[in-house]
Amino acid sequence: MATAKLEINAEIPSVSKHVTQSSINQFESCGILDRVNIHNDPEFAQQRLGFSAPIASGRMSVAFAAESLRKFFGPQVFHHTGTINLKFLRPVKHGDTITVSGTVTHHEQVESGTLVTVDILCENQDREKTAVGVATAIVP
Amino acid sequence: MTAPKLKEFDYDKLEIGEELGSYEYTLTQEMLDNFRASVDDPEAAFPTLAVKHDATAFAMVYDDKVGTVNAGNEVEFYNPPIPGKKIRVTGRIADKYWRRDMPYIVIEATAIDEDGRLLEKLRTYQLKKPDEVGRKWQPQS
Numbered sequence: 001m002a003t004a005k006l007e008i009n010a011e012i013p014s015v016s017k018h019v020t021q022s023s024i025n026q027f028e029s030c031g032i033l034d035r036v037n038i039h040n041d042p043e044f045a046q047q048r049l050g051f052s053a054p055i056a057s058g059r060m061s062v063a064f065a066a067e068s069l070r071k072f073f074g075p076q077v078f079h080h081t082g083t084i085n086l087k088f089l090r091p092v093k094h095g096d097t098i099t100v101s102g103t104v105t106h107h108e109q110v111e112s113g114t115l116v117t118v119d120i121l122c123e124n125q126d127r128e129k130t131a132v133g134v135a136t137a138i139v140p
Numbered sequence: 141m142t143a144p145k146l147k148e149f150d151y152d153k154l155e156i157g158e159e160l161g162s163y164e165y166t167l168t169q170e171m172l173d174n175f176r177a178s179v180d181d182p183e184a185a186f187p188t189l190a191v192k193h194d195a196t197a198f199a200m201v202y203d204d205k206v207g208t209v210n211a212g213n214e215v216e217f218y219n220p221p222i223p224g225k226k227i228r229v230t231g232r233i234a235d236k237y238w239r240r241d242m243p244y245i246v247i248e249a250t251a252i253d254e255d256g257r258l259l260e261k262l263r264t265y266q267l268k269k270p271d272e273v274g275r276k277w278q279p280q281s
Contacts (some may be wrong), residue, residue, distance in 0.1 A: 032191055048270045
């Protein structure tokens with residue numbers, strides 16, 4: 001990656017993802033426990049949350065953020081030194097489009113390279129924040 | 141194989157540092173393909189995110205009649221998992237606390253593959269009062 005990308009306020013590539021109940025269900029199908037939950041079963045979501053429909057797992061947003069960060073740092077860096085810390089602020093549901101953006105806020109020299117910190121923001125189609133957090137990676 | 145008897149989840153009795161034991165599974169190409177399709181990213185490398193290692197470790201020990209909402213995740217990536225390899229996951233209760241009169245637990249899981257490669261460390265902050273979240277976010281008709 002170019003050194004310029006490490007500059008403070010550099011923006012990571014934004015990604016937008018349209019979330020559907022089908023994509024939510026497919027994500028849930030990757031689990032090794034076959035069970036209903038608030039993501040894949042409307043009745044269960046109603047019972048536990050009082051919601052009329054399931055909501056997406058927050059981990060889908062982690063995966064969306066991971067794509068942005070991989071594109072920014074490159075897989076050789078991000079897949080071996082990357083971290084993501086996200087707080088979920090608002091439910092994501094069928095029909096939402098989630099856009100991940102991020103900005104470099106800090107960098108410092110560490111033993112194995114430059115530790116780069118990125119502020120992460122996930123917003124829905126109404127520009128409402130669905131998740132915020134911080135990610136890091138060490139660039140050799 | 142008989143499924144092990146689950147313990148009934150009781151927030152007050154849960155102990156910080158409690159080990160949730162470990163389990164193994166084999167990551168399949170189908171799991172990786174499904175994960176990539178679900179997040180619309182053909183190069184996504186960590187289908188372990190969708191396996192939910194920590195929550196799975198918890199669900200293998202506790203019968204949770206309360207339910208939960210995921211308030212946050214912390215993930216450290218070390219090596220992408222390889223389809224066909226066995227993955228061993230170890231889980232523990234890392235913390236529990238109250239914030240704004242709401243009970244939270246923190247579950248931690250570490251994943252290592254059959255060759256001893258560290259894959260991922262994951263922490264989930266679970267709010268153990270999901271109906272409160274429902275009341276906050278469900279539009280009232």
